[in-house]
Amino acid sequence: MAETAAAxxxxxxxxxxxDEPQSSSYTEEFDLPYRPGMNVISxxxxxxxxxxxxxxxxxxxxxxxxNCLEEVCGACSMVINGKxxxxxxxxxxxxxxxxxxxxxxxxxxxxxxxxxxxxxxxxLKRVKAWIPIDGTYDLGPGPRMPxxxxxxxYELSKCMTCGVCLEACPNVNEKTNFIGPAALSQVRLFxxxxxxxxxxxxxxxxxxxxxxxxxxxxxxxxxAACPKGIPLTTSIAExxxxxxxxxxxRWLGV
Amino acid sequence: MRGFYSRKIHSLxxxxxxxxxxxxxxxxxxxxxxxxxxGFTDSVLFLNSLPLVFFLELFGIWLPLLYHGVYGLYIxxxxxxxxxRFNLERNWRYTLQRITGVVTFIFIVWHVFETRFQVTLGNVxxxxxxxxxxxxxxxxxxxxxxxxGIVAASFHFxxxxxxxxxxxxxxxxxxxxxxxxxxCLGLFVVVTFMFLLSLVTxxxxxxxxxVALAQSLKNxx
Numbered sequence: 206m207a208e209t210a211a212a213x214x215x216x217x218x219x220x221x222x223x224d225e226p227q228s229s230s231y232t233e234e235f236d237l238p239y240r241p242g243m244n245v246i247s248x249x250x251x252x253x254x255x256x257x258x259x260x261x262x263x264x265x266x267x268x269x270x271x272n273c274l275e276e277v278c279g280a281c282s283m284v285i286n287g288k289x290x291x292x293x294x295x296x297x298x299x300x301x302x303x304x305x306x307x308x309x310x311x312x313x314x315x316x317x318x319x320x321x322x323x324x325x326x327x328x329l330k331r332v333k334a335w336i337p338i339d340g341t342y343d344l345g346p347g348p349r350m351p352x353x354x355x356x357x358x359y360e361l362s363k364c365m366t367c368g369v370c371l372e373a374c375p376n377v378n379e380k381t382n383f384i385g386p387a388a389l390s391q392v393r394l395f396x397x398x399x400x401x402x403x404x405x406x407x408x409x410x411x412x413x414x415x416x417x418x419x420x421x422x423x424x425x426x427x428x429a430a431c432p433k434g435i436p437l438t439t440s441i442a443e444x445x446x447x448x449x450x451x452x453x454x455r456w457l458g459v
Numbered sequence: 460m461r462g463f464y465s466r467k468i469h470s471l472x473x474x475x476x477x478x479x480x481x482x483x484x485x486x487x488x489x490x491x492x493x494x495x496x497x498g499f500t501d502s503v504l505f506l507n508s509l510p511l512v513f514f515l516e517l518f519g520i521w522l523p524l525l526y527h528g529v530y531g532l533y534i535x536x537x538x539x540x541x542x543x544r545f546n547l548e549r550n551w552r553y554t555l556q557r558i559t560g561v562v563t564f565i566f567i568v569w570h571v572f573e574t575r576f577q578v579t580l581g582n583v584x585x586x587x588x589x590x591x592x593x594x595x596x597x598x599x600x601x602x603x604x605x606x607x608g609i610v611a612a613s614f615h616f617x618x619x620x621x622x623x624x625x626x627x628x629x630x631x632x633x634x635x636x637x638x639x640x641x642x643c644l645g646l647f648v649v650v651t652f653m654f655l656l657s658l659v660t661x662x663x664x665x666x667x668x669x670v671a672l673a674q675s676l677k678n679x680x
Contacts, residue, residue, distance in 0.1 A: 287543070287544050288544065373541070373544075373545060375538050375539050375540050375541050375553065375554075376537065376538055376539075378538075380536070380539070413463040415461060415462040415463075417462070419465075419466035419467070420462075421626075422534070422556075422622075423553060423622040424545075424553030424554075425550070426541070426545045426549075429545065429547055430545070438625075439631060439632055439633060441625075442625050442628060442630065442632075443628070444628075445625060445626055445627065445631075446627075446628020446629075446631055448463070448628075449467075449627050449628045
């Protein structure tokens with residue numbers, strides 16, 4: 206019975222906070238009671254419920270973004286113990302303590318752990334990561350996709366625009382305008398689709414603009430960091446191949 | 460669009476002609492190991508007897524080197540290394556590629572000034588280059604500077620070849636990239652070894668024959 210009477214185990218969190226987009230950041234520590242199966246999101250919820258820091262002072266609850274809580278929406282990306290990843294899939298049992306949580310500073314910080322991933326959605330628009338099928342009349346069914354191709358293309362479609370690959374990339378920073386690995390992989394996805402292929406040249410023209418495919422420096426951190434295991438470096442090399450061919454075709458006018 | 464082409468040209472020039480010249484330079488130096496001082500002098504004289512040698516140097520070496528070097532410094536400046544977060548083999552190579560690029564740039568500027576530029580100035584004849592090198596590599600400080608420069612340049616060349624194959628879409632899948640990294644790192648070892656072997660050979664006293672001249676040059680520098 207002695208065990209049950211022992212003090213409950215605590216988990217220490219060191220969270221990088223920022224009150225406003227322009228203000229400077231600071232860290233705040235929290236001691237939270239351990240619960241079996243807890244993850245970073247449930248810890249943040251606990252702080253929200255009882256916003257008291259490690260010193261025992263009342264504080265403002267930590268802000269964060271999250272949605273699906275099953276690693277498919279990409280909203281809760283943050284840097285946990287130095288690694289950009291999804292907070293919902295970060296189980297405390299698997300983390301070194303104290304748990305250090307920071308926002309992904311590659312993106313503009315809105316507040317605390319909330320970041321603005323607008324640049325990723327702009328990149329998807331820029332590279333035309335969609336299949337235009339709307340028209341003034343029924344175009345009928347498109348060509349079929351071979352099953353074998355569908356299988357690897359499905360892997361690329363798992364991208365949730367979470368931003369982890371951009372945070373991991375040493376070439377995505379304030380000195381470059383590189384759009385990052387995610388959008389390049391989507392170009393491969395939509396260029397592989399039998400209907401999307403009809404607009405492949407438009408997408409290749411887009412990735413050959415400034416900040417496009419030439420921004421990759423082959424550090425290959427993206428593929429190591431991607432929470433969905435998307436073969437990002439294969440996608441980038443494939444887009445390198447397609448854009449190189451496209452460049453020669455444009456020169457030769459074929 | 461400008462970025463795409465300037466980066467593509469940077470990548471291409473690194474292999475053709477600069478990579479090709481780098482290997483040629485390695486072979487010329489190796490003539491010192493195979494044929495001694497006279498073998499090396501013959502190699503140097505053969506190279507300089509090529510037709511239109513000025514234009515070969517201008518378009519095959521000087522201009523590509525200038526472009527690749529200056530644009531490369533800009534690429535190195537643009538990167539934000541994160542080895543502390545991603546302590547991975549390929550991230551190490553990414554970072555080393557930029558570091559060795561800068562080191563090689565500094566080394567080449569110094570090396571060209573010390574050798575080829577002195578020929579231009581008329582301070583040294585082609586036949587005396589072996590003696591000049593002998594004089595350089597018998598000084599411990601300069602020898603270590605040359606060793607660092609050689610290792611950096613060889614790594615930059617071999618690893619650059621690996622990323623060239625990706626940037627031009629030749630190695631696409633992970634398997635081909637793994638195979639090419641083994642080949643390129645093997646190339647790094649071989650090239651480094653051959654250059655270092657030549658460098659050590661220059662320490663041999665048979666290269667000393669023109670030392671007197673080189674000595675006067677050294678005082679001049």
